[in-house]
Every structure is written in C-alpha cells, then in structure tokens.
Amino acid sequence: MDFSFTHEQEKLRVDIGEFLENNLTSEYKNVLYDVAGVGVSKEFTKMLAKNGWIGMQWPESYGGAGMGIMEYVIYREEMVMRGAPIGYHLTAENQMAPSIIINGTDEQKQRIIPSIAKGEMSICIGYSEPNTGSDLASLQTRADEDGDDFIINGVKTWNSGAIHSELIWLAARTNHDVPKHKGITVFLVELDSPGITIDPIQNMARIGGFSNITFDNVRVPKSNIVGELDQGWYVVAQNLDFERSGIERVASNYSIIYDFLEYIKTHSNNTRNNVGNSLVRNRIADMFIEVEVGRYLAYNIAWMQSKGLVPNKEASISKVFGAETTKRNSQAMLEILGMYGGVDYTSHYSPIQGKVLRSWYGGISSTIAAGTSEIQRNIIAMRGLGLPRT
Ligand SMILES: Cc1cc2nc3c(=O)[nH]c(=O)nc-3n(C[C@H](O)[C@H](O)[C@H](O)COP(=O)(O)OP(=O)(O)OC[C@H]3O[C@@H](n4cnc5c(N)ncnc54)[C@H](O)[C@@H]3O)c2cc1C
Numbered sequence: 001m002d003f004s005f006t007h008e009q010e011k012l013r014v015d016i017g018e019f020l021e022n023n024l025t026s027e028y029k030n031v032l033y034d035v036a037g038v039g040v041s042k043e044f045t046k047m048l049a050k051n052g053w054i055g056m057q058w059p060e061s062y063g064g065a066g067m068g069i070m071e072y073v074i075y076r077e078e079m080v081m082r083g084a085p086i087g088y089h090l091t092a093e094n095q096m097a098p099s100i101i102i103n104g105t106d107e108q109k110q111r112i113i114p115s116i117a118k119g120e121m122s123i124c125i126g127y128s129e130p131n132t133g134s135d136l137a138s139l140q141t142r143a144d145e146d147g148d149d150f151i152i153n154g155v156k157t158w159n160s161g162a163i164h165s166e167l168i169w170l171a172a173r174t175n176h177d178v179p180k181h182k183g184i185t186v187f188l189v190e191l192d193s194p195g196i197t198i199d200p201i202q203n204m205a206r207i208g209g210f211s212n213i214t215f216d217n218v219r220v221p222k223s224n225i226v227g228e229l230d231q232g233w234y235v236v237a238q239n240l241d242f243e244r245s246g247i248e249r250v251a252s253n254y255s256i257i258y259d260f261l262e263y264i265k266t267h268s269n270n271t272r273n274n275v276g277n278s279l280v281r282n283r284i285a286d287m288f289i290e291v292e293v294g295r296y297l298a299y300n301i302a303w304m305q306s307k308g309l310v311p312n313k314e315a316s317i318s319k320v321f322g323a324e325t326t327k328r329n330s331q332a333m334l335e336i337l338g339m340y341g342g343v344d345y346t347s348h349y350s351p352i353q354g355k356v357l358r359s360w361y362g363g364i365s366s367t368i369a370a371g372t373s374e375i376q377r378n379i380i381a382m383r384g385l386g387l388p389r390t
Pocket of ligand 1: 124125126127128129130131132133134135157158159160161365366368369370371372373374375378
C-alpha cells in the first residue's frame with residue numbers, strides 16, 4: 001500500500017478546506033449531530049449542491065464528477081473532521097445513489113439522482129425491525145402483490161433520519177416459501193404515503209433522529225422495486241458495501257478533540273486536568289495515536305476498493321477499531337474535564353456544547369450501528385483467522 005496521496009488529491013483537500021473556511025460558519029458548525037453521528041442541515045446541503053460538492057464520486061453521466069474512492073474519502077473526511085453538517089444527504093449520496101445507478105430502472109435514476117445532486121432528497125434505510133437486527137435475513141415486514149402494486153405491512157425500527165427524509169429504502173419479504181435470503185425485495189417508498197406512521201424515538205442521550213416506522217397497508221407501485229423481485233438480499237449486500245471505509249467514525253473524533261483542546265487550554269484550572277500535567281498530556285497523545293491508526297485503517301479500505309479488491313475482515317477491523325476508539329477517547333476527555341464533563345449539553349455550564357458527553361453516548365451507539373462489534377469480531381475470527389462458525 002502506498003500511504004501518500006497524489007498531488008491532485010492533496011489539492012482537492014486544500015480546495016475543500018478553503019471552501020469550508022469560507023462557508024462553514026459557526027451556525028452550521030454548531031448543528032448538533034443526531035444518532036447517525038453527523039449534523040443535519042438541509043440548508044448546508046443545498047449550499048454544497050449549489051457549489052457542485054455533491055455526488056463527486058458518481059459517473060459524469062449521472063451528474064457526478066467521476067472522481068475515485070480515495071478522493072471521495074478525502075472529501076468526507078475533511079467535511080466531518082471540520083464539523084460540517086452533511087447528514088441530510090450523506091446516506092443518499094454515499095450508498096443509495098450508487099445502488100440505484102447499478103440496480104435502478106431508468107425512471108428511478110432520472111427521478112432520484114438529480115434530486116440528490118440538488119440537495120433536495122434524503123433517503124433513509126429500512127432494514128432493522130423489532131425482532132430483526134444482526135440476522136437481517138429474518139426480516140418480517142411483508143410486501144404482497146396486488147395488481148400493479150405491492151401492499152406493505154410491518155414495522156421498521158432504529159431508523160436514522162426518517163424525520164427529515166423523503167424516501168425510505170425498504171427491505172421487505174415478498175416470498176415466504178423459499179429460504180429466508182431468497183424472498184426479500186428492496187422498494188423505494190415515499191415516506192408521506194398513506195399508511196405510514198413515523199414515531200420518533202429519543203435515545204438515552206436525548207439525541208434525536210431515531211424512529212420507529214409502521215407500515216399499515218401501504219400501497220407501493222411495482223415500478224418502485226429496486227433490482228429484481230425476491231433478489232433484494234444481493235441488492236442489500238451490495239448497498240452495504242458501498243461505503244465501508246467508515247472514515248466518518250474517526251474523522252468525527254478529530255472535530256471533537258480539536259474543540260476539546262481549545263477548551264482545556266483556556267479552562268484547565270486545577271492540577272488534575274491541567275494541560276501541563278504529564279498524565280493529561282500523555283492521555284491526549286494516546287487519543288491522537290488512536291485516531292491516526294483508525295484513519296489509516298479507513299484509508300486502507302478505500303485504497304483496496306480503488307484497486308478493485310474486496311475488503312472483508314479489513315472493513316470489520318476498521319469498524320470495531322473506529323467505534324471503540326470513539327468510546328475510549330470520549331471516556332478520556334470526560335475524565336480530563338472532571339465533573340463539568342458530565343453536565344448535560346442543554347446547560348450553559350456544559351463544556352463545548354456537551355460535545356464530549358454526546359460523543360461518549362455516541363460511542364456506545366457506534367458499536368451497535370451498521371453491525372455490532374460482536375458481529376464484526378465474528379467476521380474477523382471466521383474470515384480473517386479461519387476459525388469455525390459457532
Ligand atoms: C445509532 C444507530 C443507528 C441505526 N440506524 C439504523 C438505520 O438507519 N436503519 C436500520 O435499519 N437500522 C439502524 N440501526 C439498527 C442497527 O442496524 C441494529 O441495532 C444492529 O444491526 C443490531 O441489531 P439489534 O439491535 O436487533 O441487536 P441484536 O441483533 O438483537 O443483537 C443483540 C446483541 O446480541 C449480539 N449478537 C447477536 N447475534 C450475535 C452472534 N451471532 N454472535 C455474537 N453476538 C451476537 C449483538 O452483538 C448484540 O450485542 C441503527 C442502530 C444504531 C445504534
């Protein structure tokens with residue numbers, strides 16, 4: 001692996017940095033992130049769209065810039081590291097548009113891709129259910145054929161972003177008489193369709209963004225199927241592959257650590273958490289070591305993908321390390337901040353708008369979202385080390 005970036009890639013990083021210097025005002029920077037770990041601002045997304053910063057990795061024929069995976073990783077890293085609220089469009093840009101480009105119909109492509117590029121469409125993911133998470137193929141939400149439509153009934157849960165999304169990318173069971181992986185179909189469903197109820201769930205950190213979504217006889221035209229009937233498992237697997245570097249997990253650490261450092265440089269008022277204390281300094285240095293390691297694990301995945309290699313155990317290693325780094329770092333920052341660190345973010349006594357406390361809570365979520373640490377460790381053990389399936 002070559003660890004250096006090309007001249008053009010370094011230039012891209014500088015260009016993004018300059019754009020953000022000029023446009024990422026404190027109003028946008030202080031948008032608090034939601035359960036998905038990045039702030040959501042439709043206004044900021046629209047500004048990015050206006051300046052041509054959305055869809056840079058898509059083919060030019062779809063309005064993208066045809067840039068490579070490494071360039072796209074640099075873009076996301078810079079955005080998240082500097083605290084840009086890109087949560088409105090991220091999933092649609094990163095996972096859904098590439099999936100639709102490969103599996104969608106011409107009508108779906110024409111209807112959806114330009115809207116994402118204009119910053120006017122957010123798409124959330126409807127996979128998990130009350131009794132389905134790690135074992136996704138066991139999902140029970142059903143879609144039954146009725147003339148030119150399917151009728152959807154069931155419940156999706158732990159959904160990030162339905163409250164600001166226009167569409168949900170929904171996996172539903174369309175065939176009950178075949179092995180569980182073989183009877184699933186993916187649908188694009190308008191979230192304002194009759195029969196859909198979105199109930200927001202607030203997590204223990206009082207961070208919003210989660211929802212429970214109930215489908216009660218929701219009518220969806222067959223033309224909204226993505227890929228082939230009953231073949232949704234392959235569409236889902238490919239969809240999850242689109243972004244595996246997970247650069248946001250470590251990049252978001254940088255944004256908080258920089259704010260934290262600024263804060264403690266000016267607010268450390270006792271010997272315990274003074275930046276001159278060597279224990280404190282060493283702990284801060286450890287945080288940097290971890291985020292740098294996480295960053296290179298994420299780059300390695302993007303590099304493998306750019307060479308046509310399929311990251312497998314590498315993606316799991318990066319996921320576990322990135323999520324658990326966030327947990328360790330926020331724990332270290334909380335301890336250094338002392339009693340103030342635990343003050344709720346709604347209080348003006350809370351240091352840096354409670355970002356450290358939120359990151360501590362977020363670190364826990366991050367070990368669950370997109371495949372739990374236990375599942376990732378299973379993958380590393382089986383596919384990385386050749387251990388038998390339990
Ligand atoms: C912040 C966040 C955002 C999310 N956003 C979305 C979203 O937008 N859309 C969506 O569809 N879902 C979303 N999810 C749901 C997420 O995908 C699931 O929570 C996750 O896949 C785990 O499923 P579960 O909660 O049902 O836990 P379960 O699968 O029931 O697991 C419970 C526990 O058992 C362990 N376990 C399960 N199977 C095994 C095994 N084989 N070996 C060892 N241990 C095992 C797990 O690690 C876990 O500790 C989100 C979750 C979080 C935390």
